[in-house]
Amino acid sequence: MGRYYAAHPNDEDKAILHYQSNIELSSSFYACLSVFEVALRNSLNRELIAKFGRDDWYRVIPSTQGLNGLNYYITEAQRHISNRGEIVTASKIVAELTFGFWVSLMNSQYERVLWHDLRRAFPYMPKAQKQRKNVSAPLNNFRAFRNRVFHNEPICWSKAYIDNMHKEILQVLYWINKDIPTWLKEFDTVDEVLEMISKRLGWQ
Numbered sequence: 236m237g238r239y240y241a242a243h244p245n246d247e248d249k250a251i252l253h254y255q256s257n258i259e260l261s262s263s264f265y266a267c268l269s270v271f272e273v274a275l276r277n278s279l280n281r282e283l284i285a286k287f288g289r290d291d292w293y294r295v296i297p298s299t300q301g302l303n304g305l306n307y308y309i310t311e312a313q314r315h316i317s318n319r320g321e322i323v324t325a326s327k328i329v330a331e332l333t334f335g336f337w338v339s340l341m342n343s344q345y346e347r348v349l350w351h352d353l354r355r356a357f358p359y360m361p362k363a364q365k366q367r368k369n370v371s372a373p374l375n376n377f378r379a380f381r382n383r384v385f386h387n388e389p390i391c392w393s394k395a396y397i398d399n400m401h402k403e404i405l406q407v408l409y410w411i412n413k414d415i416p417t418w419l420k421e422f423d424t425v426d427e428v429l430e431m432i433s434k435r436l437g438w439q
Contacts, residue, residue, distance in 0.1 A: 236250065236251075236254060238389055239251070239253045239254045239257075239389075252435065252436075253391065253436060256391050256432045256435060256436060257389055257390060257391035258387075259428055259431075259432065260390060260391045260397065260425075260428055260429065260432055261384045261387070261390060261391075262428075263424045263425045263427075263428035263429070264384050264401075264425055265384075266419065266422055266423050266424070267401065267404055267405070267419065267423050267425060268377075268381050268384060268385075268404070270408070270415065270419055271377065271404055271407070271408050272334050272337075272381075274408060274411050274412055274415055275334075275337055275338075275356075275374075275411060276329060276332070276334075276337050277329075278356040278357070278411045278412070279337055279340060279353060279356045280329050281356070282352050282353050282355050282356045283352075283353075285352065285355075286349075286352040286353075290325040291325045291328075293309045293312075293325075293328050293332075296309060297309070299348065300348070301344075301345065301347065301348040302345065302348060302349075304339075304344060304345075305336065305339070305340075305345075308332055308333060308335070308336035308339070309328070309332070309336075311333075312328050312331040312332045312333075312336075313328065315331055316328070316331055334378055334381060335378060338371075338374045338375060338377075338378045340353060341353070341367055341370050341371035341374055342371060343367070343368075343371070346367050350367045354367070354370075356411065357370060357407075357410040357411055358410075358411075359409055359410050359411070359412070359413045360410035370407070370410075373403050373406075373407050374407070376400070376403070377400075377403075377404060377407070380400055391432065391436075393438075394429060394433045394438040397425075397429055398429065401425045401426070401429075405419070
């Protein structure tokens with residue numbers, strides 16, 4: 236509550252209401268972020284299968300020059316599956332790998348090895364914009380934002396910031412699959428919740 240009391244030093248009720256608003260806003264992002272994460276991993280997984288010619292591409296990552304930095308994610312995913320007493324399969328590895336893993340595939344250190352193939356994971360990205368850095372930058376922003384949402388940290392401070400974040404997520408989602416944003420509108424409540432909170436907190 237510290238940040239909320241600091242924002243409303245003479246109004247405890249307003250500080251508590253702001254805290255409540257943060258929970259509501261974070262909750263409204265669940266659908267958008269969850270759909271984005273699944274779409275991203277499925278699209279990148281498809282291109283990794285095509286690149287390496289096998290469903291279990293994660294088995295050749297350790298021996299592929301330049302990709303050593305990804306070994307930790309894969310080892311951890313395998314360990315978690317094994318610790319549950321389950322058999323390690325390609326589909327379980329894909330589901331177990333963290334959002335951080337998928338985002339890290341776009342990092343500059345892997346550009347020479349992966350970008351030529353993984354750029355196809357974004358078939359609706361305008362050709363003039365299709366550079367690794369134009370994917371990596373928003374993805375890393377989304378990862379930081381997602382972690383704040385799912386770890387109950389404050390995000391509810393600026394209408395413009397939230398509105399821009401939401402629009403950017405939908406934009407990159409469109410690059411992956413142009414039909415998903417339209418479908419998502421049926422149950423994505425970010426805009427409505429943001430408008431309600433903006434009025435409640437007096438945001439412009």
